[in-house]
Amino acid sequence: MDQTQTKIKEFLSRFFKNQDLQPEEDIFALGFVNSLLAMQLVAFVEKEFGIRVGDEDLDLDNFRSIQAISNLVARKQPSAEP
């Protein structure tokens, strides 16, 4: 797990207690994803990684796992711009 994934895992662990979340693990399949988590997750990735999540990113596949979220972060970070 790289640094980004570790930070995401740390954040998600607050919601998925007693779960050793794996990078590809589907957090929606685990349940507990409510609107409070959804909003806090967006606020977290924006603040932690300095990105802006837009309406075009509203796709469950972008938030499905640690790997998916870290892919989204990588795509949105300024250095990732072409």
Next chain:
Amino acid sequence: MKVELTPEQRALRSEVRAFVKEEIAPHAGRWDREEATPREIVDKLAERGWLGSMVPAEHGGRGLDMISYGVLTEEIGRGCSSIRSLLTVHDMVCRGILRWGSQGQKESWLPRLARGEVLGAFALSEPEAGSDAAGIRTKASAAEGGEGFALDGTKKWITYGQIAGLFLLFAQLDGKPTAFLMERETPGLTVTPLRGILGTRASMLAELKLEGARTESMVGRPGFGISHVMGAALDQGRYSVACGSVGIAQACLDACLAYARERQQFGQPLFEHQLVRAMLSDMITNVRAARLLCMRAGYLRDIGDPGAIAETSVAKHFASATAMRAATDAVQIHGANGCHDDFPVSRYFRDAKVMEIIEGSTQMQQNTIARFELEEL
């Protein structure tokens, strides 16, 4: 750590306070009785940039920071909760678009909303769906023979629905809660005024009937209407209601201090009676605590902290309860006078009750705040 307003924030507070004293407070009782907000006061708010005040300058707004926004909201709420609710719902629509709208929606609507040319209203509640937002029954379906969606259903208790030009509406699109923008003049949308509400009586409530009303303007994506678009708008609304509640509580305190000094019973001013002083002291303490909670929530919002959502719920829960308690005691201190609309405390009392219900009832906050805290363990 510093808990004080900046010179700019203090200047804004003085400006709003003077405006409210002159243009709002003297008329609020009449607006309440007439159950209407005159267009002139809406225009005056718009001229000052106080509608959509937190919309960034790039979209034509004043770009107020959240502490300044709280100051503005508290001061307006101190004068009239109906006018405060205009700011609340209009700004919720702005927030929804700002947060999850497309570039086109932002460019098309935010400058007009920030200038107050168009008023926004938040259309979530239905006759059968209040706290259970996901239980809305309004249906959206792909419109026949054209682009966009056709909406069918009923929205109820829509604040300023009578005069809003743009609605942020929520509907089930193939069973997925989804947000839409709809203009007032849309064929198939009928707006009916609702009268007889307990508090914030001048807030021009309406019922919306949607009968094949079409829109091409979806906000966000299908399935994200409640979790993200409503979530962002309600989070904004909760902050606004929290700060407005502090305004009500402060107005109660102002009224009680003046009354307790003037009113004589048993040969001395009410203020000399210990049980009256106890109520005043509790009111003073709770107002200050509620304001500090709002400032903390505002600060966390400004720095984009994920904890801001929880802190805003805490502020809303406490501030609305404080407003109710302050208003109950304010009526008590005023006695029979407090039960008549010759004195504004009877209006504060009715308005405060509304604050414990809107933007997440007290019970909804009580249900979520503990959950937030458990996450931190």
